[in-house]
Amino acid sequence: MAESAVGFLVKTLGSLVQQEAALLQGLVGNINEIQLELQSMHSFLKDADRRKRSDDDSGVRTWVEQVREATYKVEDIIDMYMWQIAKQNTGKGLIRRALYNTLLLPKHYCYKHQIASELQAIKFEIHEISERRQRFGFHEGQTSKVKNDDEYWQRSGEYLHFIPDEEIVGIDEKKDFLIGELTDERPKRAVVAVVGMGGLGKTTLVTKVYDSPRVKNHFECHAWITVSQSYKVDDLMRNMIKELYESNKEAVPDSINKMEGGHLVHTVIDYLQNKRYVIVLDDVWETINWNHIRVAFPNNRCGSRIMLTTRIRDVASSFEAQNILCLEPLGEDDAWLLFCNRAFSNKSCPPELESCAKSLVQKCEGLPLTIVTIGGLMLTKEKSSLEWRKVENSLSWQLSNNRKMGGMKNILLLSFDDLPCNLKYCFIYFGIFPEDYTILERRLIRLWVAEGFIEEREGHTLEEVAEDYIKELTSRSLLQIMEEDFSQYRRVRMHDVLRELAISIGHEQNFCSTHDRKKEIWTNKARYLSMQNSIVNIQSSTCHHRSLMLFQIEIPSLSLCSISSRYKLLRVLDLSNSSIESVPDELVELFNLRYLNLRATNVGELPKSIGKLQHLQTLDIYKTKIKILPKGVEKLKKLRHMFIPSGIQAPDGIFNLNCLQRLYNIGINDNTVRKVGNLTQLRDLGIVNVKKNHGKELSASLQKMEALLYLEVQVISDEEILDLDAVSSPPAHLKYLLLEGRLERLPPWIDSLQNLTALDLRRSHLKEDPLSLLEALPNLIFLCLIMAYVGEELCFRHGCFLKLKALAIFEIPNLSLIKIENGSMTCIKKFMLDKCPELKRIPEGMQYLTCLQELLLYDMSEELLQRIKAGGERVNLLHIPFIGHYSSTNEFEEKSTHTSTNWRRRGKGKGGN
Numbered sequence: 001m002a003e004s005a006v007g008f009l010v011k012t013l014g015s016l017v018q019q020e021a022a023l024l025q026g027l028v029g030n031i032n033e034i035q036l037e038l039q040s041m042h043s044f045l046k047d048a049d050r051r052k053r054s055d056d057d058s059g060v061r062t063w064v065e066q067v068r069e070a071t072y073k074v075e076d077i078i079d080m081y082m083w084q085i086a087k088q089n090t091g092k093g094l095i096r097r098a099l100y101n102t103l104l105l106p107k108h109y110c111y112k113h114q115i116a117s118e119l120q121a122i123k124f125e126i127h128e129i130s131e132r133r134q135r136f137g138f139h140e141g142q143t144s145k146v147k148n149d150d151e152y153w154q155r156s157g158e159y160l161h162f163i164p165d166e167e168i169v170g171i172d173e174k175k176d177f178l179i180g181e182l183t184d185e186r187p188k189r190a191v192v193a194v195v196g197m198g199g200l201g202k203t204t205l206v207t208k209v210y211d212s213p214r215v216k217n218h219f220e221c222h223a224w225i226t227v228s229q230s231y232k233v234d235d236l237m238r239n240m241i242k243e244l245y246e247s248n249k250e251a252v253p254d255s256i257n258k259m260e261g262g263h264l265v266h267t268v269i270d271y272l273q274n275k276r277y278v279i280v281l282d283d284v285w286e287t288i289n290w291n292h293i294r295v296a297f298p299n300n301r302c303g304s305r306i307m308l309t310t311r312i313r314d315v316a317s318s319f320e321a322q323n324i325l326c327l328e329p330l331g332e333d334d335a336w337l338l339f340c341n342r343a344f345s346n347k348s349c350p351p352e353l354e355s356c357a358k359s360l361v362q363k364c365e366g367l368p369l370t371i372v373t374i375g376g377l378m379l380t381k382e383k384s385s386l387e388w389r390k391v392e393n394s395l396s397w398q399l400s401n402n403r404k405m406g407g408m409k410n411i412l413l414l415s416f417d418d419l420p421c422n423l424k425y426c427f428i429y430f431g432i433f434p435e436d437y438t439i440l441e442r443r444l445i446r447l448w449v450a451e452g453f454i455e456e457r458e459g460h461t462l463e464e465v466a467e468d469y470i471k472e473l474t475s476r477s478l479l480q481i482m483e484e485d486f487s488q489y490r491r492v493r494m495h496d497v498l499r500e501l502a503i504s505i506g507h508e509q510n511f512c513s514t515h516d517r518k519k520e521i522w523t524n525k526a527r528y529l530s531m532q533n534s535i536v537n538i539q540s541s542t543c544h545h546r547s548l549m550l551f552q553i554e555i556p557s558l559s560l561c562s563i564s565s566r567y568k569l570l571r572v573l574d575l576s577n578s579s580i581e582s583v584p585d586e587l588v589e590l591f592n593l594r595y596l597n598l599r600a601t602n603v604g605e606l607p608k609s610i611g612k613l614q615h616l617q618t619l620d621i622y623k624t625k626i627k628i629l630p631k632g633v634e635k636l637k638k639l640r641h642m643f644i645p646s647g648i649q650a651p652d653g654i655f656n657l658n659c660l661q662r663l664y665n666i667g668i669n670d671n672t673v674r675k676v677g678n679l680t681q682l683r684d685l686g687i688v689n690v691k692k693n694h695g696k697e698l699s700a701s702l703q704k705m706e707a708l709l710y711l712e713v714q715v716i717s718d719e720e721i722l723d724l725d726a727v728s729s730p731p732a733h734l735k736y737l738l739l740e741g742r743l744e745r746l747p748p749w750i751d752s753l754q755n756l757t758a759l760d761l762r763r764s765h766l767k768e769d770p771l772s773l774l775e776a777l778p779n780l781i782f783l784c785l786i787m788a789y790v791g792e793e794l795c796f797r798h799g800c801f802l803k804l805k806a807l808a809i810f811e812i813p814n815l816s817l818i819k820i821e822n823g824s825m826t827c828i829k830k831f832m833l834d835k836c837p838e839l840k841r842i843p844e845g846m847q848y849l850t851c852l853q854e855l856l857l858y859d860m861s862e863e864l865l866q867r868i869k870a871g872g873e874r875v876n877l878l879h880i881p882f883i884g885h886y887s888s889t890n891e892f893e894e895k896s897t898h899t900s901t902n903w904r905r906r907g908k909g910k911g912g913n
Helices: 002-019 028-054 058-089 094-103 105-136 149-156 172-183 202-210 213-218 233-247 254-258 261-272 289-296 313-318 332-343 351-364 368-379 385-393 395-401 403-417 421-432 441-451 462-475 496-508 557-566 585-589 631-635 652-656 672-678 692-704 862-869 872-877
Strands: 190-195 221-226 277-284 305-310 323-326 480-482 491-493 512-515 528-532 547-551 572-574 595-597 618-620 641-649 662-667 684-690 710-715 736-740 758-762 782-786 793-796 806-810 817-820 830-834 854-858 882-886 891-895 904-908
Touching: 028 058, 028 105, 058 105, 172 190, 172 202, 172 213, 172 305, 172 323, 190 202, 190 313, 202 277, 202 305, 221 233, 233 254, 233 261, 233 289, 261 289, 305 313, 313 323, 313 462, 332 351, 332 368, 351 368, 351 385, 351 496, 368 385, 403 496, 421 441, 421 462, 421 496, 421 512, 421 528, 441 462, 441 491, 441 572, 441 595, 462 480, 496 512, 557 585, 631 652, 641 684, 652 672, 672 684, 672 692, 684 692, 862 872
Parallel strands: 190 305, 190 323, 221 277, 277 305, 512 528, 528 547, 547 572, 572 595, 595 618, 618 641, 641 662, 662 684, 684 710, 710 736, 736 758, 758 782, 782 806, 793 817, 806 830, 830 854, 854 882
Antiparallel strands: 480 491, 882 891, 891 904
């Protein structure tokens, strides 16, 4: 983490000197020298960060902490200086500012001299720290060889491999699948990959497969190679030669230790050339490995197999794996069984501990490593509910301090240590969110950008780079994507155990502090603060904090008045879903603020001087009581994302904000419908209050927005016609389109949207079947039709909607027939019907939807329900795992066709959720 902190500051200092050279006059020399000194240390810090966890010498740990603290000091000094300058200059006219600066000139020079002295002192401190590194013998840009950390951490998890077979649960089906893949009759060499996050049991599973008699007897020679993060090709080849010879009880060539490069590769090839072999490459981290070693594996058409385990999906793909098995966490029953096997000598949980034990298992979220580790820990504890509750409530502390948990933490730390510097901050940032919290992917991206975690990349926006970060973390099994069926928005979450790891690392590094009613991990030195369910009153003023996020807190507006004085350098302030009713004027003194979230609060107006927030990137006032935007928003030149209550009219100047990428719920009128076309850089646009006479000018504006990805258009009333026919060249990259309002016909350009993945038509009242035009959309995944059609029949034709995964047909009053031809909607997984009273029969052709997982019916006719329950048409639905009906009486019924042919009532509830 010191490596990340230093790298982050080096880039920040470079950008600051370029952009603010005039304001930093007289300080640039010191700043440049500090930057150079930090750069020289940066290349050694990866080694130092890893050594501090494995070295017995506490001096390494102290040195790393000194580097990090010095880095934070530099950031604080410079940010405080820039804050002081901004406070002096912002919000004053030219004459007033000149007079103000003249009167305060002596004070300004005095303050600047003070800053220069502080920078000089910290420069000297950093230089001394840098010189002390030589005594530790750090290696530049590589992992230390003082201790083989990869081997140490690999061994710390090996106990998982030796769990007795009778205690291993949930792998039989996967084991049989892999054995089948290895021993089938295909003569061509094949690659099989097992992918999953650390601790899912990849190596355990593959060990059982590798050791099975069926596999041992099928192949002539075998080799198991553990690929470390710091592997060398020659070492891999030597180990492979030893394994191959020893597996057949042959003498290993004496010359092996003298061989290098091509000689080693040819030795492997010669040995394997005419044999059926199986090679396991365990714990592969890099996509380049395969290119380095594939030449050693002859494709001799003997039915040879290569099996690899990896945490990174892209690695499996780069190995050209014919089959990729993605491991998932254990189910509830298997997780409970595994825990009881480890935690209780008789493998049975006493009734008085069951509640607490199940709570612990739930926190493990099906991760076998965590279940086994915590189970082993609880085996040593007194079997009393009081003792067990103590462990449950102190899981973060246990992860950091309990030696019995060390093996698990070290294994998970492998994934963290392998992350690039910029992604380490992004990973630890999840420690500020509450347990089991899911966050909108796009909100997370806005937060990361505001915090400064995202590196600039030529030709891409910061948000696009952040999307790649999420893909990378997901590929490494460190994040989970939660798909939303009928939304363009995805949510992300982190496994609870990984979140606890993020909290543990964050606390060690003074990165973040969290406070809730259950537990408190709090320090005034932390950069990022999270208050959950209860608020902490920090009495002292501090310049350390950069982020303040509140979750489910009742906070009086008066408490906000002190924020600008106590948290001067905040970049992020998230007060969403709190009870505040007003925003004090003092809040605009947070000149460093980049992200302000007031969503779903009772705030009625924004400060008139909000234009002082010159660095603000995100302003979210959606679902507030604000009726008017102050004119000051026109001055927010760096604003990138704005979410407002539906229908608010914007000041004209907002249409000149050339950094704006996302603008939602803006109300347009005869004047602004033209000006919205100035925002040619927009990625997302949501406009309301549209009238028919706006059609031509709105169409002209939309044509200018070539970068647009998401578009929502809503008319002012049910009677108004939505006319977008004049769009001759729609945004070519559009991915999501929502049109709400009466349409005389579908826009003729809609079938040209080759990149469209989600379409939502509401209150369209179309007279012609819309599917005849929509079936030309090749990449459509989600289709939602709400009051979109007044006809009687919909036909899904053969060869159309081949990528559609979810379909919703709501409130189409005259619809009496749905036809689905064979070869249509071949990938659909979810089908929803709601309030279509004339639909008396199930859609024709349901038997062709072989991938369908859910059929959900809301307030549908009794005739249709009876046909499903007892009619002859039920045979066409037997392949669907789940069928549910939800009526306005709040009674929910379901049928699982795999387990029962009976409907059963589930009682009152959400119906299908």
